């Protein structure tokens with residue numbers, strides 16, 4: 001059985017002081033020994049948040065990283081810095097990075113490989129635009145993203161990673177994908193993993209849904225056979241996040 005993984009993506013929110021306060025507010029709410037809980041936080045918050053979650057079940061992730069080891073890349077964060085700061089996960093290929101920072105699948109594939117080199121678990125995001133959904137090309141598009149982003153990733157590595165399906169039209173809009181839509185795409189992602197690798201790898205990889213997941217709709221989404229967790233934006237900054245971690249089975 002795959003363990004559920006509920007991750008918050010704080011995006012560009014929370015100063016270091018606010019981050020410590022939020023961790024304290026959520027502390028007693030995110031206790032669920034059956035679920036992996038991750039806070040993916042802005043780079044500047046990683047150190048204080050790692051410190052603040054010590055002794056709890058919460059792990060920390062970065063929201064982004066660069067593909068080089070070190071050097072003259074002003075403003076970028078190296079994977080070794082993330083690891084040394086105590087984070088275990090890294091979000092790769094969020095649609096906001098693809099859209100606003102022109103991150104291509106070729107570049108994201110390098111990031112995925114680099115994350116594994118450093119022992120970080122990638123949370124690789126994929127998702128279609130509204131135009132693509134309306135044109136009926138969602139599944140083809142998602143398969144293409146997954147296949148491109150996982151070039152040269154081994155089966156063992158793929159089995160240990162997380163993929164987040166986030167339809168772009170559902171992010172921050174309050175417009176959640178229906179349970180059927182979310183399950184259909186997560187199932188297709190698992191089938192794609194089986195096609196690239198094998199059935200065992202597909203059984204093992206964890207697939208999250210993200211896009212306006214909240215305290216109200218989480219139970220139904222998380223009940224789906226191919227949805228192994230959530231990547232939560234807005235609701236991860238509120239006590240609601242605790243309700244999602246303690247979803248009702």
Ligand code: 13P
Pocket residue numbers: 009094166170171172173174210211212213231232233234235
């Ligand atoms: P919202 O939960 O705010 O829609 O954001 C989803 C998301 O982008 C998580 O990565």
